[in-house]
Amino acid sequence: MTSTTLPRARSRSRFAGSGSVLGLVPFTAYILLFLALPTVIAVGTGFFDGDGALTFDNITALGDPVLLATFGNSLWLSALTAVVGALVGALFCYALIGAKPTGVLRSVVDAASGVLAQFGGVMLAFAFVATIGIQGMITVLLRDRLGVDIFANGVWLYDVPGLILPYIYFQVPLMIITFSPALESLKPQWAEATAMLGGGIGSYWRHIGLPVLLPSFLGSLLLLFANAFSSFATAAALTSQGSQIVPLQIRSALTSETVLGHENLAGSLALGMIVVMVVVMTLYALLMRRTARWVR
Amino acid sequence: MSARDTPGTRAVSRRDVSGVHPGPSTATRWIIVTAIGLIFLVPIASMIEFTLRGGLGGGYTLDRWAAVFGGGLTGEYKPIVTGLTNSLLLAVVTVAVMLVLLVPTMVLVRIRFPKLQRVLEFVCLLPITIPAIVLVVGLAPVYSVVARMFGSSVWTLAFAYGVIVLPYAYRSIQANLQAVDVVTLGEAARSLGAGWPTILFRIVVPNIRRGLLAAAFIAVAVVLGEYTIAALLNRVNLQTALVVVSKADPYIAVIIALLALLFAFVLLVAIGRIGGGPGSRRRRTAPPAAPAAPTTPLAPATGAAEPSTQEAALR
Numbered sequence: 001m002t003s004t005t006l007p008r009a010r011s012r013s014r015f016a017g018s019g020s021v022l023g024l025v026p027f028t029a030y031i032l033l034f035l036a037l038p039t040v041i042a043v044g045t046g047f048f049d050g051d052g053a054l055t056f057d058n059i060t061a062l063g064d065p066v067l068l069a070t071f072g073n074s075l076w077l078s079a080l081t082a083v084v085g086a087l088v089g090a091l092f093c094y095a096l097i098g099a100k101p102t103g104v105l106r107s108v109v110d111a112a113s114g115v116l117a118q119f120g121g122v123m124l125a126f127a128f129v130a131t132i133g134i135q136g137m138i139t140v141l142l143r144d145r146l147g148v149d150i151f152a153n154g155v156w157l158y159d160v161p162g163l164i165l166p167y168i169y170f171q172v173p174l175m176i177i178t179f180s181p182a183l184e185s186l187k188p189q190w191a192e193a194t195a196m197l198g199g200g201i202g203s204y205w206r207h208i209g210l211p212v213l214l215p216s217f218l219g220s221l222l223l224l225f226a227n228a229f230s231s232f233a234t235a236a237a238l239t240s241q242g243s244q245i246v247p248l249q250i251r252s253a254l255t256s257e258t259v260l261g262h263e264n265l266a267g268s269l270a271l272g273m274i275v276v277m278v279v280v281m282t283l284y285a286l287l288m289r290r291t292a293r294w295v296r
Numbered sequence: 297m298s299a300r301d302t303p304g305t306r307a308v309s310r311r312d313v314s315g316v317h318p319g320p321s322t323a324t325r326w327i328i329v330t331a332i333g334l335i336f337l338v339p340i341a342s343m344i345e346f347t348l349r350g351g352l353g354g355g356y357t358l359d360r361w362a363a364v365f366g367g368g369l370t371g372e373y374k375p376i377v378t379g380l381t382n383s384l385l386l387a388v389v390t391v392a393v394m395l396v397l398l399v400p401t402m403v404l405v406r407i408r409f410p411k412l413q414r415v416l417e418f419v420c421l422l423p424i425t426i427p428a429i430v431l432v433v434g435l436a437p438v439y440s441v442v443a444r445m446f447g448s449s450v451w452t453l454a455f456a457y458g459v460i461v462l463p464y465a466y467r468s469i470q471a472n473l474q475a476v477d478v479v480t481l482g483e484a485a486r487s488l489g490a491g492w493p494t495i496l497f498r499i500v501v502p503n504i505r506r507g508l509l510a511a512a513f514i515a516v517a518v519v520l521g522e523y524t525i526a527a528l529l530n531r532v533n534l535q536t537a538l539v540v541v542s543k544a545d546p547y548i549a550v551i552i553a554l555l556a557l558l559f560a561f562v563l564l565v566a567i568g569r570i571g572g573g574p575g576s577r578r579r580r581t582a583p584p585a586a587p588a589a590p591t592t593p594l595a596p597a598t599g600a601a602e603p604s605t606q607e608a609a610l611r
Contacts, residue, residue: 035459037438040434041437041438088332095325096329115560121535126542126550126553130343137346201318204318232427232429247524274430
């Protein structure tokens, strides 16, 4: 194929010399070594035991009730925080419609969203311990002023429910980042056309705004889900024991010193995560193809 | 961010649609923005309040902040200094890796192998799909080889960080690259006798300076916030050091976290200024960008032209 296309390209452009193919080598080598190879190893180790013999034990181990529960936790935590994050984020994006794009509000919101979405890590764990930890500001305020003890039924901050608020805290900014461009693609002519046909704001949103935005919204929702599903740092810094979500389970499989050959279980857990991510991202790509009709 | 995409449309939308403005009224806008903004400030306020607490005696004190700024990061706080130094070193090396490997490849593909553009985009956006925790599983064996070749010093982590930074760097640079007619400029230079290095350094790089800067800033922000890979490969960076120190002295850890947060915020405001500055207007005079194909998996709808300075969020 290259042999037929290259001469043609050469006649059109002045960039002669097929030596430029060599220019692609460093990047390709880098990607193979640090992206492709690790991914293949990660997934591949799941199919071997500690001695290097081929086995499906690690894959079937995914059916273990404990691991299934872990995947279940990860799935509902990601789904819940994605939905809440998407709704709150979309509301915020709605508030930004018509704000001056170069104005102070947009600058601050853009930068703050970027930082807070990044914040989804160690610092977020600190922030929520300081807020709703046992001696956290809000915990103490509620207890001393209103007599409400948020930990009356036990301290849930260090279990899966404790992850909900911190996760929402990084999901909303991510939603603002990914969804606001979609709102800006709403063309003013559509509003004019609606007005000309006698429609009001209500019918504009019902018949034009919402249907056009729906694929983008669902796309961002999927992205948020994937984001929560792969998040590790917050949970790792917040919960020091137990492995209630998949990334923590991978950590304990990787660092386990008691059971040999457990690192191969990490491989099959990684495979499980990749399967979920591939499903989510395929849905995302399909949705984006639909959306593409409306932008531009 | 899309100020850059459609500067004209926005102005129109405000002038002409006043009758059926699809957006909120000013009052509604400020109510929503203020309410959500205040809620999001609570955890940050809590962190500040926490660092000011006076201990057993109650009350508030500035002692800890004074200690941090008075050079108090010695002894048991040493890990933070080490971690910060390591993270800054990593940021520099990661940016270097990105500039040396990614930029020439993107330019080369753009000029010589336009057909590979979609492949390159797919590869560069792939790391979004592969969670860092999954990557770590496979990176452990790779790094045992790397350690044999380069030693196990912390800068080697930059190879892994280069990969996780890839989607953000690619998007920032691509947005800028599309607005410049590199092919014509390159051919002109070529016909005047310029070689590859001249084209790259004297023609292309000056033209995509903004994209490169934005990519570099984003890379720095991502590296400073990275925890997963460093923690599981047992290296010390800012985040892992914060976790260690927080067990001995949570106050100092929270103060440093707040400072890092402030630093990242300032960094992103700077990116916003660069992205939305006068340079973005150049786009109008540029020829129509290559038919942006948002059908590529992982590329959000407006992706191709979106500067995406904050895409770092996708981690």
